[in-house]
Amino acid sequence: MSTFEGLKTDGEAAWRNYMGDTKPLLQVGMGSCGVAAGAEEALAVLRREVTARNIPATVSITGCNGMCFAEPLVMVTREGRTVTYGEMTPERIPALVEEVLVRGGVWAEAALGVSGEEEWQGIRPLAETEFFRLQERRLMARCGVIDPENIEHNIALGGYAALHKALSGMTPETVIQEMNQSGLAGRGGANFPCGRKWDFLRQAKATPKYMICNADEGDPGAFVNRILLESDPHLVIEGILIGAYATGAEAAYIYLREEYPLAARRLRIALEQARARGLVGDNILGLGFKCNLELVVGAGSYVCGEETGLISSIQDSRGMPRIRPPFPAQAGVFGKPTNVNNVETYANAPLIIAHGGQWYASMGTERARGTKMFSISGHIVRTGVVEVPLGTPLRRIFEEAGGGVGNGRPLKAIQSGGPLSGFLTARHLDLPLEPQAFAPEGVLMGSGGLVFVDEGACLVDMVLRYLTFAQDESCARCTTCRIGTQRYVDILERITQGKGRPQDLDTFRWLEGVMRNGNCAHGQASPTAVISTLRHFPEEYEAHIREKCCPAGVCPLPAASPALTR
Amino acid sequence: MVQEKLDDLLKEYRGKRGVLLEVFHRVQEIQGYISPQAVEAIATALGMSPAHVYGALTFYSELRTTPPPERSIGLCGGPACYLRGAEKVRQAIEGHIGVAMGQASPDNKTEVKWVQCPGICHVAPFLTVDGKIHGKVTPEVVPQILGEGKER
Ligand SMILES: Cc1cc2nc3c(=O)[nH]c(=O)nc-3n(C[C@H](O)[C@H](O)[C@H](O)COP(=O)(O)O)c2cc1C
């Protein structure tokens, strides 16, 4: 049985050795974003070059630091300073080796920035670049820094210290008190206070109790959970264990979507390493606390991200959501009390326990505390993931971190919060990123996906895609959702073909009211994409329905009204 | 051979609960799909009715009830890929191999399907051929990618 002090000493020694003060360290960014950009080949070439030329250097891997747009990334550490190089495709690796290992310098043109606060060898700090300067990296502190397949790195840089603190010096009640004080709200979209949910489970009488980590991240265009799970899986595991201690849960599941095979691999490795060190299992850290943790991999169903669908899926049935109440805290997995939180929600717990709820609450806004990760994609220069204080203006994410649209066309719309949410206009760029500011505009801030859309897109066609997704993914348990989503798709299809009727818009509004009676939020919220665009972009529907044209030239219709061109 | 592997596998799970998805994934790894015989065997091993197992199986889009095609082509249906030209890539794929999106060729050699956004939106639009990712594709490079896929 390892004591925490022993683990810490071992971890620190391993980390010192890894960072090496004699040999340079080269880490290839191996998130699935890196892999998609050729990181596996880059790593192979790097290994070959270093071996063939007999260069004393450590070649290793790391996760993604959020700069997906510059993948493959290679981080080179020497004399305690790490330079991040971008677009290190296999073809460019030999040049990197030549510049930084053979000549022993830096490759200024390919460098994105250096770690630390001061310039180094003519390279500016990464933290001062446009992508980073608005960020507050807490959850992502180890992303793109450590080898995510090595638990010792996580421990050396503070991992599991909060779990140890909770188990050795705090009662479950004080853990929940800190969580309440922090103001942390769920990051999966519904924004429910985390501490209160934990308290429901704590108060539940029946046993055993279960903790579930929702890693289904089904919203297309959202990949903040992926970055955490691939780059620092132990942070999430530590958070789940803290939750289990606070609530009295003896078993926990991580429910992961099957589209994330690399995250599955990293989680399996992480769980094995944690079990071997007595961090998961019976008698954790020798402090008498027991919690087993299992990974369950889904099979391509969006509604399995809804908590009751997820529970049904874990217990061997069709992953169909059901009406709540009862809530999972009363009847969850196998009918037992259960708590479901998102990956990012759990990831915040170690920070809160380590630094205190008050410290946490000092970041963000009055009504939305802490930092939040956002994935930015679509018509934007820099696709990637950022972590910012809640309340940061959307504009800073779009213009500074994202670099704007970048193709000369103006921004038309912003899709936030996935398929159960809707679209904002470019006028909304000054909204602060907090759920409460989005709600009055008829959309959700959601779980962190922000998709930017330029003037070249047709929103009616795009909304049709969103509703087609909603229809495909409806579990069909309730008629409202099954038929309702179908009706939206039928009518939208007709409109894009120039066969829309003015009364279709009334049908959309009426149908939204009907779908509010759906069993779960999938049906209830599916109309949001339609309703929000009706509100913010009525002219797009008008053009298709009255003038039988598609101004963006996407639908099979004339780009301008036939009446005008005649 | 396959039968033996299946029997060995199911022994591990006999009488357990909360394992059905894992069993499905592992059977699909062995067989490429989940056959009616496998459904019966799973039901027996886990103490469920075949109807329950079949019901769960058919809920999930990534589980197969028929043998897989020799070659599977996937195109991302997510928003970044859509905004960056996936629709034109779809047309190019359909044109090149003569199979419509969501379908398999009659001889079950090739299928084309939409895949969910796996959050690699920086390489949008992307397609996969038997799991291998090709990012930032244009209609022009589709024949090259798929031609290469055919020879393997
Ligand atoms: C159709 C549907 C899909 C959902 N998908 C996810 C998901 O992928 N990840 C997630 O954390 N929450 C998802 N949710 C929300 C969950 O039901 C639940 O509110 C959440 O996991 C609670 O965690 P939190 O309080 O930490 O946010 C989904 C909800 C619905 C209706």
Ligand code: FES
């Ligand atoms: S939209 Fe295709 S990878 Fe995200």
